[in-house]
Amino acid sequence: MSRPDNKALPATTGSRVPFHIDFKAIGPFVALIVLFVLGTAINEAFLSSGNLSNIFTRSSFIGIIAVGATFVITAGGIDLSVGSMAAFIAGAMIMVMNGLVQSIGPGVETVLIGIGVSIVLGIGAGAINGLVSTRGKIEAFIVTLGTMGLYRSLVTYMADGGTLSLDFGVRGTYRPVYYGDVLGIPMPVLVFLGVAIIGYVLLNMTPFGRKCFAIGSNEQVALYSAINVDRVKTLTYIIQGLCVSIATIIYVPRLGSASSSTGVLWELEAIAAVIIGGTMLKGGYGRIWGTVVGALMLTTIGNILNLTDAISNYLNGAVQGLIIIVAVFLQRGDWRRKKN
């Protein structure tokens, strides 16, 4: 079902479009710019460097997870467990680091071991989702719905129904990972950018990426083309798990806590970011930069609603829903042709 992007547009009559512009690719960017104009019109504080930095920093959690989701969805899968997985990994990290304070103190080693635990758990959780759905031949929707409940219960159990709080000494050591910056760019944004660039290269410039596209388009054909479908699909879930782990690593130092309400509905936000960015939900076509913009858009909408009291609090969800639908409609590109 994928339509290659280099397909020439039908010869345009006027000279309005003198050079080739792919409206589908730039659609999300246009929508984001429109949102920014709207935000500025509503409150000039929107464009302040502090607010912009908030938006970019906040987007990084969902954004990083959504980069992973782009792989899964492009290869025709789905992962509903990411929000619970993030909460579970955050809880495990906090417990391990708190436990280490007694033996090796609240130093850098403790934080590094915590980060190591996160990466191992992320890859492991991804591998479980991938292997059970491919080898076990169970729909990914069901497998990840199951693991979603599993991780959510585990974190509630680990926290005794309450909240796991990171030791204050470790918090001091770990704090710069979220609150620090390099040349004025906040750390989470840098990590987000790094993950997006690696994701882009992997999806668009390697054989692995092309295999993801092929499997998402038609799994049978991919199988007959000697692609190891199970392995590639499992790898997409492992990439997703790794992305969740990276997002959690920068999430934990923010508030230093995890509870059963951590990461609720992140899976839907991540999937929404991917789809807003132009990736097809049924697979076969994925776009990392679109996903990045999608994540930014979701955060921006929430931010704009917080900057105004013109809209009743009760209607925030309605406005959010409308903007998402309109944004996706605008970037479909097909509506332009009718005009000509």
Add this chain to the structure above:
Amino acid sequence: MTNKKRLLGVTLALGLGLVATSALAADKIKIGVSIPAATHGWAGGLNWHAQEAEKDLEKAYPNLDFIIATAKNPTEQANDLEDLVSVQNIDGLVILPFESDPLTIPVQQVKEAGKFITVVDRGLSQPGIEDIYVAGNNSALGEQAGEYLKKRLDGKGKIVVLRGLPTTVDDERVEAFNASIKDSDIEVLDMKYANWNRDDGYEVMQDFLSRFPEIDAVWAQDDDIALGVIEAIKQADRTDEMFVVGGGGMKDIIKRVKDGDKLTPIDVLYPPAMIATAMGLTALKFETKAAVEGRYILGATTVTPENADKFYFPDSPY
């Protein structure tokens, strides 16, 4: 066919139940405790206090047996009530209803089965079902916070409010708060929902901070939200400009109050330990001749550095 089978099943179950009850606990008084599962901070505290009270009371009164059942939604809680009555054969019930309306009829049925009923926190929609009613005071929580802000700000200043979720609990608190600051020159810059969630509290506060150059105080209404708010204020480096009033009685916040943190001068209690109060009163009903029937409204105590020690439970998850 199926009817016959079902009849057989019921008879069998009843038979087993009789054998079990007569063999195990012929002389034990059973009290069922039905509460929401620990899905957020406050409910986590509720579960912890229920378990602590169970231990303490069963030790004090060896012939009492408390049975705690937790539910994730009103339907599940209604099922729990049926099980408590038919399988466990309880003598008394302590319940914190998930929601008032859907649980009124199920609790009424337990009452009609001749059980002693104690209702906690959320009242039922019909009067006269419960024998004991124990509740925190949502209005007082809002009022106490409002009174403190008025006094501390000398009746004038700019504040922002972070609300919980759109529910009656939240409405009662906010209405009372508004009423208490009505006669002052305190200006509420804006109110937004932060869903009783730390992350949302953090983000909403960040946006308030970029929107308003001058904020004198924050009413966060709940301690989970307050924790997010505190981090946002610290990040913006505006800790000297304002202070935060939370609510609930979470140990992290009580600890800050106890340590004299300038950012959190007080906290207003809405104690999850109210479940222990209710269980204790119900135990008294069965164990003593004390008159316990009636309504108990717990005070919304203001926690200050002086009295914080009494409300600090380091072992509680909340």
